[in-house]
Structures are given as structure tokens and as C-alpha cells.
Amino acid sequence: MSRGLERRYRRVLRLLPGYYRDKWEQDMVAAFLDSWLTGDPYDDECILEVCKPTWPEVASVVALAARLYLGGAATPRRYFAWGQAVRRAVLAVLLVHAVLGLEVLVRTAWSRRLFGVPAPPAILAVAAHGGVWPTVYDLVNVAWVVIFVTLALGHYRTARVLAVLAIVPGLAALLQAQITGIMPAPFGPWAWWVLFSLAPVLAMAAFHSDAPPAARWAWLLALPAGYVLVFGPVLTLLATGNAAWLPDWPGVCCLLVALACLVHAPRAWFRQAGASGVWSLTLTLLAAVVGAYRIVTLTAYQHDPHLMAVSLTELLILVAAAALVAPDAARAQKATAAPPYPGTIAA
Amino acid sequence: MTGQAFFVLTALAGGPRHGYGIVGEVAELSGGRVRLKIGGLYGVLDRLAAEGLIEPDREEAHDGRLRRYYRLTRDGRGALAEEAEVHAAAARVVRARLGLTGLTGPAGAGAAG
Numbered sequence: 001m002s003r004g005l006e007r008r009y010r011r012v013l014r015l016l017p018g019y020y021r022d023k024w025e026q027d028m029v030a031a032f033l034d035s036w037l038t039g040d041p042y043d044d045e046c047i048l049e050v051c052k053p054t055w056p057e058v059a060s061v062v063a064l065a066a067r068l069y070l071g072g073a074a075t076p077r078r079y080f081a082w083g084q085a086v087r088r089a090v091l092a093v094l095l096v097h098a099v100l101g102l103e104v105l106v107r108t109a110w111s112r113r114l115f116g117v118p119a120p121p122a123i124l125a126v127a128a129h130g131g132v133w134p135t136v137y138d139l140v141n142v143a144w145v146v147i148f149v150t151l152a153l154g155h156y157r158t159a160r161v162l163a164v165l166a167i168v169p170g171l172a173a174l175l176q177a178q179i180t181g182i183m184p185a186p187f188g189p190w191a192w193w194v195l196f197s198l199a200p201v202l203a204m205a206a207f208h209s210d211a212p213p214a215a216r217w218a219w220l221l222a223l224p225a226g227y228v229l230v231f232g233p234v235l236t237l238l239a240t241g242n243a244a245w246l247p248d249w250p251g252v253c254c255l256l257v258a259l260a261c262l263v264h265a266p267r268a269w270f271r272q273a274g275a276s277g278v279w280s281l282t283l284t285l286l287a288a289v290v291g292a293y294r295i296v297t298l299t300a301y302q303h304d305p306h307l308m309a310v311s312l313t314e315l316l317i318l319v320a321a322a323a324l325v326a327p328d329a330a331r332a333q334k335a336t337a338a339p340p341y342p343g344t345i346a347a
Numbered sequence: 348m349t350g351q352a353f354f355v356l357t358a359l360a361g362g363p364r365h366g367y368g369i370v371g372e373v374a375e376l377s378g379g380r381v382r383l384k385i386g387g388l389y390g391v392l393d394r395l396a397a398e399g400l401i402e403p404d405r406e407e408a409h410d411g412r413l414r415r416y417y418r419l420t421r422d423g424r425g426a427l428a429e430e431a432e433v434h435a436a437a438a439r440v441v442r443a444r445l446g447l448t449g450l451t452g453p454a455g456a457g458a459a460g
Contacts, residue, residue, distance in 0.1 A: 030412045031366030031385050060386025074397045
């Protein structure tokens with residue numbers, strides 16, 4: 001019969017996927033206990049009754065669990081599909097950050113006429129500003145370009161460290177705004193930070209050494225393409241005095257993910273490409289995150305029926321578009337085989 | 348091959364060992380620089396087993412628990428030898444660049460400098 005310490009270790013090991021526990025649990029428990037026991041019957045009796053798994057041991061199991069659930073090479077289909085979907089979703093969110101960073105660079109360069117370009121219309125010009133926060137804000141935005149490129153090129157550790165540093169100023173600004181009572185909206189800024197800064201940084205755990213490399217050129221080309229896709233229409237509407245047609249930022253996110261779902265839907269329906277399922281799962285995941293963001297930010301419009309109706313329409317479009325790819329996403333968990341070691345499939 | 352996998356294979360090159368035995372051997376081989384956590388160890392063992400570089404050797408009862416021992420396979424021995432050769436070649440290049448070729452110890456290195 002298992003003793004206290006053994007029971008506690010088995011409880012910690014429940015964090016691991018079932019297939020992995022079937023294979024390694026007995027071994028792991030024996031190794032954990034070996035690391036404690038001294039061979040002295042009295043001491044061992046006390047140890048088995050009183051001691052608990054240490055935090056570094058628990059952390060090592062949590063890290064192993066994250067690596068297994070967000071699977072890479074040679075993991076069961078379901079975990080590999082989720083691992084690939086999370087890796088692509090993280091890259092997509094970081095792409096959005098990078099596009100925003102690129103916008104800071106482009107608008108600053110344009111406003112200062114750095115390359116001899118004509119001056120922008122007054123409404124697009126960036127006013128020179130002083131102060132610590134605006135400068136930090138611009139630096140962090142630009143840093144996301146570096147983080148995205150670093151991750152796409154496969155320098156996972158560097159990207160993780162930079163990303164952790166990049167989300168700290170945002171948290172500090174939020175806390176300051178909350179404490180001093182100058183928060184512009186009750187939940188929106190927090191939702192943005194949690195869903196699009198903290199969550200992706202945590203999910204970067206999916207980029208481990210068994211993860212297949214990303215399709216680097218496709219992702220790198222997505223940066224200028226994404227900038228043109230998003231800021232082409234935005235700057236045009238602003239420059240032509242039609243800013244009223246612009247959705248708010250959560251609305252833009254809803255429409256972008258909905259557009260991606262619609263573009264992908266024919267592949268998802270006809271399964272013309274073997275990897276369509278993982279993209280469907282990625283888009284469903286992104287739709288869930290963006291949908292949550294849209295719902296949380298609805299609270300800002302509770303006294304404005306028009307904007308509330310517009311926001312709900314955006315949400316409806318997102319849900320309808322995601323529904324087109326969701327069945328394929330469900331199939332992906334059974335259909336996507338992981339490559340053997342070493343990884344050979346691009347993310 | 349990761350540093351951890353290299354040390355685990357090296358530990359098993361000395362003969363079959365069980366999980367915690369590998370942890371101790373790796374710590375000793377690396378002069379205490381590599382301290383494997385159990386979670387990390389089984390991540391490495393799972394991968395090495397899937398690659399066919401190690402395999403179970405035997406099981407022994409110890410204080411009411413079963414200890415499973417692992418050993419190198421023929422492929423594992425070959426992979427370790429290859430990796431060791433890569434390390435040795437790199438070390439030779441470094442020694443040559445530092446002007447230490449042919450010198451064997453700190454005293455010799457000091458004389459070369």
C-alpha cells in the first residue's frame with residue numbers, strides 16, 4: 001500500500017497525460033522516493049510520513065506536462081495537433097503585436113520625413129511627445145517586432161526572455177492607471193493584457209526542443225503583408241476623413257480572424273491539404289480568444305445602443321466564420337500525426 | 348543531441364542504471380554542473396527510448412518498489428561515440444586556437460602564455 005510521500009508524488013504526476021503515466025509513472029515514483037530515502041528504517045519512516053514533493057520537483061513535472069500536452073515530435077496525434085495549433089496561435093498573436101510595432105516605426109519615420117518622403121496629412125502625423133510612458137510604450141511596441149522575428153527564426157529562449165520583459169511595462173501602466181483611477185475603460189485594457197500579452201507568453205512553453213521549426217519565411221513575409229492588410233485600409237479611412245467607419249480594436253481583431261476563417265474554410269471543407277486541420281484548430285483557438293476579448297469590451301458600450309449593436313454584429317460574424325472551420329478542427333485532433341524525432345514538419 | 352542526453356548516455360555507458368542512479372552518475376560525471384530533476388530526466392529517457400538509443404535492462408525490487416534499469420543499445424553506443432568525437436574535435440580546435448596543442452596541464456598552459 002502506498003505511503004504518504006508516494007501518494008503525494010502520484011498526485012503530482014496526475015498532471016501528466018495518461019499515456020505517459022502508463023509508461024513512466026512507476027519509474028518516476030521510484031526515482032522520486034530514491035532521492036529521499038536514506039536506508040535507515042527510522043529516518044525513512046519519518047520521511048515517508050512527513051515529507052512533501054519540493055517546489056523544484058513539482059516545477060519539473062509541470063514543465064514536462066506542458067511539453068507533453070503541447071506536443072512535438074513523436075507525441076500522440078491529439079497532443080501534437082494542440083501543440084501545433086498553440087504554436088501557430090502564439091505566432092499569430094505576436095504577428096499582431098509586431099504589426100502594431102511596425103506601425104509605430106512607419107508613422108514615426110513618415111512624420112519625421114526620414115527618407116525624404118512627403119509629409120503625411122496632419123491627421124496621420126505623430127506629434128513629438130515627451131515623458132517616460134510614451135517613450136516606453138513606443139519602445140515596447142517596436143520590441144515586439146524583434147520578438148516575433150526571433151521566434152519565427154527559431155531562437156525560442158531569446159524570444160521568451162524578451163517577451164517577458166516586454167509585457168512588464170504594460171502591467172505596470174495598468175496597475176498605475178488602476179490605482180490612480182485613470183483607467184480609460186473598466187475591463188478592456190486588462191483583457192488585452194491578459195489575453196494578448198500574458199497568455200501568449202505563457203503559451204510560448206509550446207516552443208520546446210521537440211517542436212517542429214516554424215515555416216519561417218511564410219511567417220516573416222506575413223509581417224509586411226499584415227501591415228498592408230490592416231493599416232492600408234485604416235490609414236486610408238483616416239486620411240480621407242472617414243474615421244467613423246473604423247471599428248474599434250476588438251472589432252478589428254474579430255473581423256481579421258473571421259476573414260482568416262473564411263479564407264481557410266474551403267480547405268477545411270474539402271480537405272485538399274493534409275495540414276488543414278491544424279490551421280482550423282488554430283483559427284478556432286484564436287476565435288475563442290478574440291471572442292472573449294470582444295465580449296469583455298462590450299461593457300464599455302452599455303450606454304450606447306448603436307455601438308453595442310455594431311459590436312454584437314462583429315461577434316456574430318466571428319462566431320459564424322469560426323463555425324465553418326470548427327468541425328475540421330475537431331477532426332484534426334485525430335488526424336494529425338506527429339513526425340518522428342527529429343522534427344521535419346514546419347509549424 | 349542535448350547536453351542532458353549526452354550525459355545520460357555517458358552515465359549508461361558505464362553499465363545499466365535505474366532512474367535515480369542516472370541522476371547521481373550525471374551529477375558526478377559533470378562535476379556537479381548538470382543536476383537533473385526527475386521530470387527532466389524522464390523527458391530525456393522517453394526521447395532516448397523512442398529514438399532506440401536506450402532500452403530497459405531489468406527490474407529489481409528494492410524496499411518494496413520496483414527499480415527499472417536501463418542500458419545503452421548498439422545504436423546508443425554509436426550515437427554517443429559520434430557525439431564524443433564531435434566534442435573532441437571541437438576541443439582540439441579550441442586548444443589549437445589557444446596555442447595549447449601538445450600541452451597537458453595548467454602549468455604547461457601557463458608556460459605557453
